[in-house]
Amino acid sequence: MIEAHFAVPMIAAILNAVNTRLDPASMAYILSHSESRIFLVDQDYLEVASEALRLLPASDRPFVIWISDDQSPGRCPQGEVEYEQLFVAASAVPVLPLISDEQDPIALNYTSGTTGRPKGVLYHHRGAYLNAIDNILTWSIPKAAVFLWTLPMFHCNGWCFPWSITAVGGTHVCLRSVSAQSILAELKSHPITHLCGAPVVMGMIVEAQMERLERPVAFATAGSPPPVPILREMSGLDSK
Numbered sequence: 227m228i229e230a231h232f233a234v235p236m237i238a239a240i241l242n243a244v245n246t247r248l249d250p251a252s253m254a255y256i257l258s259h260s261e262s263r264i265f266l267v268d269q270d271y272l273e274v275a276s277e278a279l280r281l282l283p284a285s286d287r288p289f290v291i292w293i294s295d296d297q298s299p300g301r302c303p304q305g306e307v308e309y310e311q312l313f314v315a316a317s318a319v320p321v322l323p324l325i326s327d328e329q330d331p332i333a334l335n336y337t338s339g340t341t342g343r344p345k346g347v348l349y350h351h352r353g354a355y356l357n358a359i360d361n362i363l364t365w366s367i368p369k370a371a372v373f374l375w376t377l378p379m380f381h382c383n384g385w386c387f388p389w390s391i392t393a394v395g396g397t398h399v400c401l402r403s404v405s406a407q408s409i410l411a412e413l414k415s416h417p418i419t420h421l422c423g424a425p426v427v428m429g430m431i432v433e434a435q436m437e438r439l440e441r442p443v444a445f446a447t448a449g450s451p452p453p454v455p456i457l458r459e460m461s462g463l464d465s466k
Contacts, residue, residue, distance in 0.1 A: 227379045228398055230266060231388040235332050235351070238324035239264075242334040243380040248344075250277035256336050256344055262288045266309065269294050270402070297402050328352040333383050349383065358389035365444065367420065371396040374412050374421040376404050385422060385448075406434035413439065420444045425452035432459040 227243065234241040242260050244253060246268075253274065257265065265288040267275040272292075279287055293309040332351045336344040361367065373391045375398060377384050391398055399416050401408050404423075409431060412418060425447055445460065 228388050228392075228400070231379070231383065232392075235325065236321055236323045238326075238330070240331050240334050240348075241383070242336075243383060245336070245338045245380045246271055246274075246378070248274075248338060250274050250281060252338070252344060253278035254281040256346075257288060258282060258286045259343075260334055260336075260346060264288055265290045267292055295402075325351055328355070335380075335382060354383065354386055354389065357386040358393060361386060361390040362394060365420070365446065367391070367394050367396070369394050369396075371419045372417050373398055374409070374416070374418045375400045376409060376427050377422040385446075387422065391420075404430075406430045410434055410436055413443070417441065418443055420446070422446045422448075424449040425456060428452055428456050428460055432456055438462070 230241055230243075242256070242262060244256055248256075256262075257278065265275070265279075267290060269292060275290075279290065289307075291307050291309050291312065328351045330351055331348045332354045333349040334346050335349070336346050338344060367390065371391060371394055373387060373396055375384070377387070379388060388398070397416075399412055399418065401412065404427065409421075409427075413436075419441075421443065422445070428445065428447060
């Protein structure tokens, strides 16, 4: 997904990060309504993605590229196009960005959990750039920050942090699934400096009864106000 946040805009295409928690019907609607032409699918979502594609008429089905990963038990369908295979046949000549206007759209995001059909909202390049820079300035993100991805990138393009962290020469640490155990493991094995998430993620960390961290870690939260006891417990872990 991080690669897509750079590769897709560089060819002047629009990135539509689909909520992986949606049911097949909602996913199919988004694919059709957005007029998606290429669908990158992680093997973990083979079942829901395949069902969504079956719900679409043949004329609306996008070209599917499956993404395999040794860390996941799933496998992409035999005979289908696999993500890494595309690089074998790719040209070694660098692709120059094709963006001609900062007001051109960079991303299309859809609502979820609202009444009626999902609603799409467009970001333009300028807006995404300003938000990414604002993240850096507001949070005083230093060079070479290490960011743990507990925030889904389908939520407002991960609040634009794919671009923010890369802009400071930082490191992205990605999780296959977000759990108290996986978060704790990464905090112990990597020098994590920043992470984001809804208050529920903060609750997961607190309930795991982690020991005090060896270094301060900054946590940004949104979506709903975090309870005061959770904030107090997080501060006790040396999280700010």
